[in-house]
Amino acid sequence: MTDKTALTPRTHTTPPARFSHGVKKGNILQVAGQVGFLPAEEGKPPTPAGPGLREQTLQTLANVKAILEEGGAGWDDVMMIRVYLTDVAHFAEFNGIYDAYFGEQDLTQPPAARTTVYVGLPAGLLIEIDALAVLG
């Protein structure tokens, strides 16, 4: 049996429940829904980057990337990125941030597929992102 490995970047806040920030098994790596929490500080509650969509989005992408790297992977391995926004009015601004970010990532492979939908999130959170990667 192939082991399933938990991927837990040292800087990440503790998950609010019994789930892993990421798991890897064989060539499949799944990143849990990440939000724009700043690196954890002992004794402080999880705090999102701010004040706006740009800061939260970039922090969220950094949090996803840290989990990929914990599993020996990177954006080039990602097949699917699921984006959950809270406001349809954010779509154009978000796409600009997304494109600029990935433009700086030195990808050698085509970009991942993506689905973007608009949902409710806990107060203060504007975005959540998860990702599925296939390694090797």
Place this chain on the structure above:
Amino acid sequence: MTDKTALTPRTHTTPPARFSHGVKKGNILQVAGQVGFLPAEEGKPPTPAGPGLREQTLQTLANVKAILEEGGAGWDDVMMIRVYLTDVAHFAEFNGIYDAYFGEQDLTQPPAARTTVYVGLPAGLLIEIDALAVLG
């Protein structure tokens, strides 16, 4: 060609459309979105467990587990759990139920990754869950 197998627990209600409750192909097992319907009874419409979030959540998790087991898998094989709640105010209670449930599952592997978002669901349903597993 590897066959895709439908996973249909005997106690499950008939899907409301042409989809499978679960499918397995090679080492990939996908569980369709499950809700908190009680075991099907002939001549009765699908009825969710009740009256509250706890009962629906536990029934939903039982329904997911039944499909995993139909495919020779279990929670240890699950990489990703997608949770759809209808009310942000349910998050803390849901996490408590989730943690207690998985605390009793005798997992030998790290917990799955998870994404939780808040969406609309048909009347009477408070939660929907799907899952992706990698076997072997």
Place this chain on the structure above:
Amino acid sequence: MTDKTALTPRTHTTPPARFSHGVKKGNILQVAGQVGFLPAEEGKPPTPAGPGLREQTLQTLANVKAILEEGGAGWDDVMMIRVYLTDVAHFAEFNGIYDAYFGEQDLTQPPAARTTVYVGLPAGLLIEIDALAVLG
């Protein structure tokens, strides 16, 4: 290293951001969230099929299928279909359209698993669908 290939049907509109309509790597094929846009016409903005849910749904399914075929796959390879509707009142009508569509697809394998939730989408869009396939 196995290459990740972008799947870009000739008739598809350009994605609004740096993502691929579909990607394939090894035996995994992921289709990005598709909406009911009619085939792209130069100089015209993306336009959804209309006027109703039926036309958008059928165009969306055709758009998903085109990406599967671009990757040498088809509906029989699909493990999971994620459906995002905007209105719970559309569920019954949507299921009728979905069942009729798949009834005409000459599937030789069991139907895919499915999750359907109700979210916000950009103005004018009633449905979005993505899909995960396992080939071979």
